[in-house]
Amino acid sequence: MSVTSTNVPPAPQTSGSIEGDVSQEFTAPARAHWLRRLLKDRAAFLALLTLALVILGAIFAPVLATHDPASNSRSVMTPPAWMARGNAEHWLGTDGQGRDIFSRLLYGARLTLLIGFAAVGLGGFFGSLLGLLSAFNERIDPWIMRTMDVLLSFPAILLALALVAVMGQGIVPIVIALGISSIPDCARVARGIAIGVMKQEFIEAGRAVGLSNLQLFNRYLVRNAISSIMIFISLRFGQTILIGATLSFLGLGARPPASELGMMASQGRDFLLFAPHIAVIPSVVIFIIVLSANVAGDALRDVLDPRLQA
């Protein structure tokens, strides 16, 4: 016995306990497992923590800001505190107009995140509604999906350019454009998930007890599909933020005196030679936000859908 036990390789240490325990996949507590598995992934944990900190910073911007983000001070283009000529008064330095970069970052992250949330929310809502309807009613399914195909052939930036051309520069056309461009993706995912739900027995049972279509759709389909759909929609958050910030960088989105991260980077362009930190700091913050969202999203997808794992 002792010989075999030394020869047998140790059982693989899996991070979760779902493997091999099929029964758990069908019970509600399975949801707790993915969260635990997600948090055990060190990169994903770090990414989620970063996102949480950025969101908290954005929410509490008025409390955390050390200066008024719009007020100019006499010290123009002060570098961050750790560099030569920097001072503790403005610890991330000041921009070309003498405004405190740290305070503007907090407010800028607020606007950038808000644009992202609004756009993903908008696209997610209409996309999943269309996808759910598609799965629910076979007659309208081909119509909806073909329309999605047409919509898919307009890249996000193109839609944004067109809408800005019509509505003028501003945050609203950017949110609408980013929202519209996430509709087809969301609709496809929602349809896929909803078709899975539609095959379940309780839908049949609901029909049998004479529920109306509206009740069936609302109570049975939507409630059972919505959480999975929402998680998949959140995967789009990183890219949406990135495009939104890029549009503001081009001067098509947020307008002064508001502060937005992409716009802050754009304002730093002219000072690249003498004060590179004005453009670099907001760009790095955008990078950190998008990277965290992408890393967390990838990990989430891996945990939830093992088939998609590379």
Added chain:
Amino acid sequence: MISAVLHRLVLSVPVLFGVLLFGFLLVQIVPGDPAMVVAGPTATADVVAAIREEMGLDQPVLVQFWSYLQRMAVGDLGRSMISNKSVTSELGAALWPTLELMIGSMVWSVPVGVAMGTLAAVVRGSLIDRAIMALSVAGVSLPIFFISLMAIQFLGVKWQIFPFIGRPGPWYTAEGFMALFLPALSLGSILIGPVARMTRSSVLEVLKLDHVRTARAKGLSETRVILAHGLRNALIPVVTLIGLQVGYLLGGAVVTETIFSWPGLGRLAVGAIMSSDFTVAQGTIMIFALGFITVNLIVDILYSLLDPRVRK
């Protein structure tokens, strides 16, 4: 084979019509009167009315749409509201610089991405694999304007290796080639991440297949197995991905052109929107959409040529 291509062509007709309708509506729903914009703020009511008649704006919408379609068929996109030059000639002048930039960025980034993805797949699970994958996630998370600004800051200003403003000539001239370098470097860098990721998963998929095992069993060298049997088959999905990424690349081109003052379609579009030049904005947006549709059409056809299983 031919029927598959025809089928695909027919499918793009509604999309094309959608784009045309979209372009028409774009000018229809613009707030304010296009004739007023053309006439300028000091024009009298008579002048505005004359311009409105000349532009056909006094006609019913359906008549306008029909004449719009007729003009589109012969490539007449109207005149710029600012410069009064024909939109077609403005687009023509900007088209080649944009193509040059997009091709220039793909020429280096696609091979690099494919090489990185293949390497990652071959050494799957190793530190190199993880480093390459981390790099590609970082790559898709970096704002393209940041990459461009850093390229200007270091390669342009600090070390003064490359010029970074404008396009002095086409790529085959010495100045033009040097000027293309930084914009193509910046734009191409956003493509590496997606290409590397796709190549990696595609190669992993193919290396599991039977013919690869047979090739190994025949005693072929590992390099030969991966290059001739693995990569060759794995590239099919990568080609599709590159087609899909053209939209993404177009978006990137808008940014790169603006930052590097590159006289292409992206800069033309942004400039037209900023100066409320609706006809030019309409023209650039439509040519972007048409380009995107055409590339996807070509990719789909290429796909059926590359992969015998897709042929009908």
